[in-house]
Amino acid sequence: MNKKLEILNDELLTEYCKLVDNNTLNTYKLLKESELTIDNFSFYTSVSAVFSSKIEGESIELDSYIKHKRFGIEFLPDYTQKIDDLYNAYQFAKSNSCNQENIEEVHKILTKHLLPTNKQGKARTSNMYVTTNDGRIEYVAASPFIVESEMNKFYTDLAFLLSVDLSVQEVFYYASFLHLVFVKIHPFNDGNGRTSRLIEKWFLAEKLGEKAWLIQSEKNYYLQHSTYYKNIRLLGLEYQSLDYSKSLSFLAMLPQSLIINEG
Template identity: 65%
Template sequence: MLVIEGLQIIPKDLLEQYKTTVNEEALFTAFNQLEDAPLSTEEFSFYNSVASVYSSKIEGEAIELDSYIKHKRFHIEFQPDYTRKIDDLYIAYQFASENRPDKETFAEMHSLLARHIVSTNWLGKFRNQNMFVTTKDGRIEYVAASPFEVPSEMDKLYTDLEILLNTELTISETFFFASMIHLVFVKIHPWNDGNGRSGRLFEKWFLAQKLGNKAWFIQSEKYYYMQHATYYNNIRALGLEYPDLDYSKALSFLLMLPKSVTEKD
């Protein structure tokens, strides 16, 4: 049994159940079979494009992968508004692939991806107001951590991140904690906007730090988009308000990431 001392905010109660549910051998095999796409070059990453497009589509951006590849790989021009936010997210993925995640680099990552989402003075800065996640018809579906809690909750998450980066983990343990980082982050919801994009990138950033660059070839963002109703239902399942979140209900969400590797299109 894995023993990790000092985690402050990431719960690990579900880890053993998760490990009995996930087929470690199948995950290991599928992960090691991942390869970069022939379209990729030194200047262009196909899978960063996939991640940027589908993570943006989850947030409602009207962008298609084929069009974005034409724009990014073959320099075909589109209206700037069509590609601008996706370009920013692509740059953020590129930045993450070249840097270690910590408090400073994570803030810089948000400054890159949210350049055309939030005002300049809020790039990489925590919100100072209450945050309510609402449905399209205006109903409140989640009340995030209060702005007074956000700095301390994020410090706890950064502390846990550092502990996990320095702990030897199996591949299934790595996937478990990557998903937990994603989930805890989006529940804190520290930015004024760009939280979903940041959480999905954070998850993959951790995987790449632990498992190498092959992690960037995982199409998790596409999987979440194709299963977006399930994705949101699984996030929602923990509860309505931050102080009352029940992480014992997180297993369905946690299992989505390994499925994005082992389940074929």
């Protein structure tokens, strides 16, 4: 790759390619849509929305959501609204290009019941701290004074990666890296995790085709959510001192999602 990336890097790519088998990655081509999917309902979009939401602490269960979305069984709005919003965000992404304008639109859709209207799709203007359940600070996100410049780098790299030919190993590597960098910048007031996981899947689909939407990455991250968060934390406590050389454990998680699909 001749062009130097502005915020992502390929420093771990050689090691990643040794660790992640190319034949395993290509099994995404064998994925098939569920028989539950019909014209106005996508089973795997439901899987994505439910498990991405469960990572964030939502109590929704996949079986209940399918009954709601596929068969019209009613639940209390508080139980389904946020997941419906995320489902709609995935549906929007499926028919639109992955770029800054549409990522901001996706954020508006998925935060319809998370944030006030004036915060939806808008970069935060205050400091952001990720805390533990007992109130301890476990991560200090990018300063609001540099969020715009860091996101400009992110979108520049995204556009470049979408414009060039990549091997399947490179596609998975950079999809995970986009996920990680986005969540580390933490550009929005809320919905950063949901958006980062959607961007990862979106990038895969742009590069590999529609079958990438069937990869159960969000379910994999939920089933390993302690490891998922541990691998994100490995990079450091503060944005300004993050060490992306410690990213390999996180980057290696996405390919494991293909095993989930086989089960």
